[in-house]
Amino acid sequence: MPLEKVILAESDENLRRTVAEFIRNKRIDVAEAGTIQDVYNYLGKDEFDLVFIDAKLPECKLLDFFGDLNQRSEKPLVIPLVNGEPDTFVLECFKAGAFDYLAKPFSREQIEIALHKAGNFNHIAKANAAMADGAVDDADREILGESSLIEETRTLIKRVAQTQVTVLIQGESGTGKELVARALHSQSPRAQKPFIKINCAALPETLIESEFFGHEKGAFTGAVTKRQGRFELAHEGSILLDEISEISLAMQAKLLRVLQEQEFERVGGSKTVKVNVRVIATTNRNLEESVEKGEFRQDLYFRLNVVPIYVPPLRERTGDVLFLAEKFRKLFVRKHGVEAIEFSEDSCNCLKHHDFPGNVRELQNVVERAVILCNPDGVIAPEQLNLTSKSPSPSVKPGGKPIDSTKAECFLKLEDAEKEHIIRALAEAGQHRAKAAKLLGVNIRTLRNKIAVYKKDAKTDEDLAKFGLDPE
Ligand SMILES: Nc1ncnc2c1ncn2[C@@H]1O[C@H](COP(=O)(O)OP(=O)(O)OP(=O)(O)O)[C@@H](O)[C@H]1O
Ligand SMILES: [Mg+2]
Incomplete structure (x- = not known):
């Protein structure tokens, strides 16, 4: 990703003009500074990606300058321009945080290389920060299953991953759409570039x-600082637009342009940003129906749906249930360090006959809980799977006794009651959010927003699991 804004601090005016012109021709904004005060003035007003700084700038102690920069949250890269300074000085600069250095006289090609290196570095650093931010997690799990349906899905992924086409992944909640999206990226030629999820x-x-x-x-x-959006961060990599059906018609129009032109403007900006991004979208709604209802643009639907991948629900590949249950058992035994050696025969029957409305996520949660609660002999019994009882479990006080609702002291706060009610609806719906929303008589978006708040407050993996969320 090219740099956008650079400060060129050089006391030799002729050299400064020539270098500035060269950089501007690369479509990079250049702020020219003749003194260190100019540099500080620029840094006070705007954000810059890179500072070229003359080691002999009047009244400038370069090492102090590095010290000042380190106080800032958004730091530009720094490349000192040295002229006959001893090697030890250059070494000190590197220790203080210099990105590189250029020794005068330098060629145009050397500046060009420095700009290119700094551009790449900036991009990777920002994409990494976004990934660490929770935009993605690193669990690059395998798509497990031995049914012919999942086998076909894996074959399709392998073929499509090699191409650049936009992919729309459809399927019920918890079927593994995100897993498929990650596989598409990691098996593609873009695998070493960012995978950004929104x-x-x-x-x-x-x-x-x-x-x-x-x-x-x-x-x-x-908006106190300039910020790159997810599309920019995904440059040369892939972007996952998760639950695409939820965006407004206005945003759909903007997205369509990016898909067609691979360009956009930042909010509040006029400069056109060009990107090269592979788009993958997921939805658990039937987008065709949304198009018919006028909630989703048809042209965007066609653009996204170049290659559709449908991830089948678990009940359509029942052959996978025991296979996955066994894989998850081993996984959670390792994770929790407990002895859960096998499922009893009755447990296997329960698993085989449950229809898993929450799909693989539900199965995963069921197995995790069962592994933790397993009998001392290491056999997982049907009670631990807790699959038969569809009725909500009674509310339990922290002490473990059922709540006596006739006593005023046992009254739940309204917001706790709401949370409890949502947990019950989710359990009833097997963690299928759309179904739970229907039970609660609210729009799925409302439910998702509430779950997002609970997710923030969740303290343990168990709290997360109540809302069908994976551990962070
Ligand atoms: N075939 C599979 N093999 C192994 N793990 C799977 C498989 N399918 C799904 N999972 C696991 O199930 C959980 C849910 O999967 P994922 O998040 O991809 O589903 P999703 O379809 O995106 O769900 P939602 O619509 O709710 O966002 C994840 O922990 C994922 O790793
Ligand atoms: Mg998902």
Whole structure:
């Protein structure tokens, strides 16, 4: 990704002009500085990606300058321009945080290489920060299963991964759509580049555009610094637009342009940003129906749906249930360090006959709980799977006794009651959010927003599991 803004601090005016012109021709903004004060003034007003700084700039102690930069949260890269300084000085600069150095006289080619290196570094650093931010997690799990349906899905992924086409992954909640999206990326020629995920359902309308496309400093209240959006961070890699059905018609129009032109503007900016990104989208709604209802643009649907991948629900591949249960048992035995040696015959029957509305996620949660609660002899009994009882479990106080609702002291706070009620609906629906929303008589978006808040408050993996969420 090319750099955008550079400071060129050089006391030799002729040299400064020539180098600045060369950099501007690369479509990079250059702020020219003749003194260290100019540099600080620029840094106070805007954000820069890189500073070229003359080691002999008047009244400038380069090492102090590095010290000042380290106080800032958004630091530009620094490349000192040295001229006859001893090697030990260059070494000190590197220790203080210099990205590189250029020894005068330098050629145009050397500047070009420095710009290119700094551009790449910046991009990777920002994409890594976004990934560490929770935009993606590193669990690059295998798509398990031995049914012919899952085998066909794996074959399709292998073929499609090699191409650049946009892929729309459809399937019920918990079937493994995200897993498929990650496999598409990791088996593609882009595997070494970023994989960036954006959850369209979790973002309020006011933030979604800036999450997608980034914003300029001061674009809106709270935009105190310039920020790259997810599309920019995914440059040369893949972007996963999770739960795409949830974006508004206005955002759909903007997305269509990116898919067609691979370009956009940041919020509050006028400069056109070009990217090379492979788009993968997922949905657990029937998008064709959304198109018919006028909730989703038909042209965007066609653009996204170049290659559709349908991930079948677990009940259509019952042959996978015991296979997956066994894999998950081994996984959770390792994770929790407990002895859960096998499923009893009755447990296997229960698993085979349950229809798993929450699909693989539900199966995974059921097995994890059973492994933890397993009998001392290491055999998992049907009670530990807890699959037969569809009725909600009675509310239990922290002490473990059922709540006596006739006593005023046992009254739950309204918000706790709501949370409890949502947990019950989710359990009833086998963690299938759309079904749970229906039971609760609310829109799925409302339910998702509430779950997003609970996710933030969750303290343990068990808390997360109640809402069908995976451990972080
Ligand atoms: N075939 C599979 N093999 C192994 N693990 C799987 C498989 N399918 C799903 N999983 C696991 O099940 C959980 C849910 O999968 P994933 O998040 O990909 O589902 P999803 O379809 O994106 O669900 P949602 O619609 O709720 O976002 C994950 O922990 C994933 O690793
Ligand atoms: Mg998903």
